[in-house]
Amino acid sequence: MPSMGPPADENLETKEMDERSMSSSHGQAPHVHKVAIPPKQNLFKEFQATIKETFFADDPLRHFKDQPKSKKLILGIEAIFPILKWGRSYNLKKFRGDIISGLTIASLCIPQDIGYAKLAHLSPQYGLYSSFVPPLIYAVMGSSRDIAIGPVAVVSLLLGTLLSNEINPVTQPEEYQRLAFTATFFAGITQATLGVLRLGFLIDFLSHAAIVGFMGGAAITIALQQLKGFLGIKTKEFTTKTDVVSVLHSIFSTAHHGWNWQTIVIGASFLGFLLVTKYIGKKNKRFFWVPAIAPLISVILSTFFVFITRADKQGVEIVRKIDKGINPSSVKDLYLSGEYLGKSFRIGIVAGMIALTEATAIGRTFASMKDYQLDGNKEMVALGAMNVVGSMTSCYVATGSFSRSAVNFMAGCQTAVSNIVMSVVVFLTLEFLTPLFKYTPNAILASIIISAVINLVDYQAAILIWKIDKIDFIACMGAFFGVVFVSVEIGLLIAVCISFAKILLQVTRPRTAILGKIPSTSVYRNIQQYPEASKVPGVVIVRVDSAIYFSNSNYVKERIIRWLMDEEEKVRKEYRTRVQFLIVEMSPVTDIDTSGIQAFEELHRSLEKRGVELVLANPGSAVTNKLYTSNFANTIGEDKIFLTVALAVAYCSPRVLEDP
Template structure:
């Protein structure tokens, strides 16, 4: 959401600089072009007043972050800023004509618009098409905003409830002259920055808005736009998580790439497409892990029956004449060919290593299937073909610890008949001990 936060902040440059003719586009390039193109409209009075209250708001936010007991300082700062700036502009109204103010606002509620709903006519098909696209985008944006603040507040977001809420709000709004409703990013940020803890804050806010619309609108005549811009900037700046991005870079480069592409996609294209880019990269990552699962070479921890990765545990030792491999994913059509090629490559590399070091000849390959949670017919065929290939090279293939549903499918396919009595074991340690004993018993 850092990209959206910056986009929202850039939109506030109109009020902060006092620009009258400002672009209605959200992307960073047209916004910056509009800002510098309208330099003659910049107002030093707006800049001075805006940055003064922006500094005040950021200071109160910093105080509340450093001393949580003073949370009320940042919570009261936006309202205090509106009251003080309105009084200031009212007193100096004859000398502050270059500071843009809200001006006259009509009192009362929106008129009913249910009589304007038509379910026939030439524009019905266009309305349905536009409504579907707008609904999907509104839902996407609303859930994205909700999950951002859910992560900050440590609670869960129910997508079904969000969808129903947004739908009901828009149905009610269409009957009362409202525009399309979604999860407002800027207002949610202001609400969060004010210290709201529960949904009761929305009820209080709605009640306050209702009272304001009915009785208090004239009081906002002299409220400067620049202060409202400063409040929004302060609220959204706190959503830029530099530490989170750095953590992604350290932990998972693909996640960082998705974050970076989404960030610049929001900047230069749009919020929905930026989110779409992140989703596309995440789907690509899933497909990559599914089609190229991780495989490990295992070794024995001395003095124990435990086997772990040779790369992860330096004390793990290879077992002479054995290659012990672990597959960390289900085996099915999407990755079965890759796994067969990868296992054969491990075997070939081990044979070359044994030959180079004059060690015991490789005789047995143990496939640890503890992490193989599922298998389909393609995976079963792969195991059968792998056993045949290894048999031709005088190598024995053994399966260790296939889980319940995998074992059931192997049994139903009759593939276990081809492995024989010493083809499946409960654990890697049991397989190594039993097969080693059988070799020693041979004359």
């Protein structure tokens, strides 16, 4: 493996050591660079800078600086409605790409929406409603060019599971719908609030590994749930639980009397067709449109087949009725008081966060592929606004769909106008074409959903997670098995808990390392990573790879002492020079609090009893300021705080006394 050049900080160390050596060789006193003490900042300004970096790191007001009031007003409106900005440069060429991609994703979304609505235990038209109004709102307010908006499988399943725990969708359909609209309203409020308060970083606490596991478990759960329609099992004979044991028991217990062979033939035939078209599209990217239009072709062919054979009279379950017309108002249906208010609020927060996580991941993925910036907070506001408006127009939670967004991207979409085109097609479908879906078999909807969710089981990502980080893999599998064997919400809870546990573990147990000198350089690195690195006689060099706070300060102190004790034991066995200096490399220590200072004071006292001197190397400005403010710098001696490890070693080595 070819050697790489040292980083800039290593070059600095080498250069300074060379300068020191040159000055010494000419008989001059060596010039030692000391750590500078940062000037004290005004408390208010320091607090202001911290708040700005936490919540406004992207400096959203930078475009407003030094602008006249009229310009600021225009920029403010454009910030809320980005379409007013990019719409000025819109042209026929872009529209040509958008109309093709819009028509393509419309052919995919219509059959999916009908199936996803059933997954959420809602009538089929509500899925179509959710692909009409929300995409229009997003096109005006969203900043992504590639996201295709509408219902998605995971959120539909999650919403259906949580809502059905509160109200039975079969015996109380109207109350169930009202609860769904109210949960959607609070999902939108949650998303918009996170965007306005710039709290989008909260969704990052759900790690990628946890999302992979959750999505995979949800995909298997969704696929198993579809076996009801795929096998022609009557609803009343099928379990309402989502765990794999209950579903499989329900399936096999009805094998002798509940399955319908005509339904199985229809479902299996078209599932095979859908999987073949998906394979064709995956093998040759030019044929991406084949799997995109395959679901609509399947719906048309299966509906025609059932109609001419009247297979519905042979036990094949069909859609029967989809209400004609566009979204009716549901403002009066929202539960804004009463016993269901709190329940819908809780369900809305969970559904909104999951929907936001999926949309954010999709948006970032395609933005990076096209090399443009995505404003996460604007996205949250846009998603929240569309769900709030959607809840008032008979929609349930909509978000970015990965399958439709991928098709949208490959079809050559240019802007969010593709969502408008899709919405127009859905509008025409609701106004004129819904009666044609009367004889659509439920088996074909089950096949479409099964083929759509297969890609959510990302086993390759799970294997990569295992190779990279075992704790991440535990989070992934915990979420997966929680969803598959218990329930969707338990799986989600497990994912969140394991993600937080990992954060706490990393914060409370930071890594430390013993450093040694790389031969022929003045660079000091981890001896486990660089076995050729040599230790300095009489000196132990420890690096702390984390900020030092109350949560880990005691551990850091004890771990440093353990490193020292281990080295002292080796010294005694090998009859080497005893340890007389302990250098703590502090460049990775970004901050330290009072508990950290106290831990260093205790470390200093402990070292004094052992006859070991404490030396610090390269503390950052925030750490240096606190070392001097707390007077700890004076306690150990200002001459024992150095700019680099090399300078610290140069100070210690001449003072190491050989054992007699």
